[in-house]
Amino acid sequence: MASSAGLRELQRDLENKANDLSKLQKDISKNHQIRKKYTIQLGENELVLKELDLLNEDANVYKLIGPVLVKQDMAEANANVKKRIEYISAELKRLDSTLQDLEDKQNNKKETSQKVDVKGILGPKDSEAATKDSVSPSRKRQGLMRLRD
Amino acid sequence: MASRTLEIEKMSVEQLKALKEQADLEVNLLQDSLNNIRTATTRLEIASNALQDLSLRPQGKKMLVPLTASLYVPGTLDDADKVLVDVGTGYFVEKTMTEGKDYCERKISLLKSNYEQLLDVATKKKSIADETGVILQAKLRQLAPAQ
Numbered sequence: 001m002a003s004s005a006g007l008r009e010l011q012r013d014l015e016n017k018a019n020d021l022s023k024l025q026k027d028i029s030k031n032h033q034i035r036k037k038y039t040i041q042l043g044e045n046e047l048v049l050k051e052l053d054l055l056n057e058d059a060n061v062y063k064l065i066g067p068v069l070v071k072q073d074m075a076e077a078n079a080n081v082k083k084r085i086e087y088i089s090a091e092l093k094r095l096d097s098t099l100q101d102l103e104d105k106q107n108n109k110k111e112t113s114q115k116v117d118v119k120g121i122l123g124p125k126d127s128e129a130a131t132k133d134s135v136s137p138s139r140k141r142q143g144l145m146r147l148r149d
Numbered sequence: 150m151a152s153r154t155l156e157i158e159k160m161s162v163e164q165l166k167a168l169k170e171q172a173d174l175e176v177n178l179l180q181d182s183l184n185n186i187r188t189a190t191t192r193l194e195i196a197s198n199a200l201q202d203l204s205l206r207p208q209g210k211k212m213l214v215p216l217t218a219s220l221y222v223p224g225t226l227d228d229a230d231k232v233l234v235d236v237g238t239g240y241f242v243e244k245t246m247t248e249g250k251d252y253c254e255r256k257i258s259l260l261k262s263n264y265e266q267l268l269d270v271a272t273k274k275k276s277i278a279d280e281t282g283v284i285l286q287a288k289l290r291q292l293a294p295a296q
Contacts, residue, residue, distance in 0.1 A: 041238075048238050063239055065239075
């Protein structure tokens with residue numbers, strides 16, 4: 001009787017850990033989505049900056065505000081795009097550090113849950129999740145292509 | 150290549166399944182990207198053709214300007230030498246006709262080189278996915294009689 005109570009305790013413990021783990025995974029994938037968005041924006045902004053650099057000083061630059069085109073100063077446009085690139089880069093760096101954090105936490109959690117796993121309560125389900133995750137970072141690291149023209 | 154095959158062969162069925170899933174996912178993603186590049190290239194080619202067409206028209210030429218898909222208003226061509234180019238993120242740059250054409254050509258060649266690079270990656274990924282699939286099938290067949 002005492003052992004079955006212990007078993008239940010262990011199971012609950014494991015369940016909690018699994019929940020935590022899946023929450024972390026959700027956070028990580030959310031992080032990836034945001035990062036993807038920012039990377040695309042960064043690429044687009046860099047293209048714009050390159051294009052602006054190619055122009056003469058006296059070229060006419062317009063900015064689309066709502067449905068109207070507003071004429072803008074060359075220098076202003078340049079500064080604007082540069083600032084945006086700076087901001088996005090900073091944001092990406094921030095996302096990187098949070099991602100690192102989350103991945104560390106995830107690995108910790110995995111280790112602890114695997115320790116419980118060793119005791120032979122829960123087998124295939126957990127180990128499957130572990131192998132899946134060990135493959136995924138390579139996909140995440142793979143750079144995003146710039147698709148915008 | 151050979152070492153990779155060996156590595157794959159050492160994997161368990163479960164790992165192989167995960168790897169295959171992963172590789173398939175990546176292949177799909179790359180395929181989507183390739184499609185996106187292709188549509189972007191087509192769009193730029195259309196723009197380039199439109200510019201070419203416009204540059205052939207004389208000033209003061211009468212034309213119908215589309216306001217919506219089904220509503221056209223008459224107008225005259227004022228100045229075909231100045232064009233506005235959308236360079237992205239809401240910025241438009243005034244360019245001359247030749248500069249505009251040049252812009253399109255530049256973007257098209259950029260996209261083409263990107264496309265080729267990406268195609269390379271995609272083919273490699275595809276071969277990995279196929280390889281994994283074959284090995285997985287073989288493993289499963291090996292296991293089947295044992296059961």
